[in-house]
Amino acid sequence: MTFLALAGLLGAATAQVQAQDDDMRQDGKGNHGMRFERADADQSGDLTFEEYAATIDARLANADTDGDGRMTVGEIADEIVRIRAERQARRLVRRFDVNGDGALTADEIENRQRKMFALLDRNDDGMVDRSEMPRRGKGHHRRHRPQ
Incomplete structure (x- = not known):
């Protein structure tokens, strides 16, 4: 070798x-x-x-x-x-993968995106502004992860 x-x-x-x-x-x-x-x-x-x-x-x-x-x-x-x-x-x-079949569909991806967006939209106005975004940096190490 x-x-x-x-x-x-x-x-x-x-x-x-x-x-x-x-x-x-x-x-x-x-x-x-x-x-x-x-x-x-x-x-x-x-x-x-x-x-x-x-x-x-x-x-x-x-x-x-x-x-x-x-x-x-x-x-x-x-x-x-x-x-x-x-x-x-x-x-x-x-x-x-909502239905657990091991593959993703466009509907499953969109469903997840809607859930994640709803969690970010804290004031429920249908938009996310900078103040609603998770903070990054010192003291804010936890990621915003929806279930």
């Missing part, structure tokens, strides 16, 4: 490890993240090196798009972008 390929692999693995480390940390209640549960293939409550490595390997499996046995920076970057885009798309579908 050439130095460039090794460096790319190590960089991708480091990024994946950091992301998984964040996902696998315990929250304040002692609960493990969902990815920990998926990585724990035998559901033993702990991860072996093999289980941990398999999780990272699965994420990088599609990165070698030209099948030459090497993952270039471009291939790894493309895979990371694809993974992030799919994650964001799943979140979007979960938030807007």
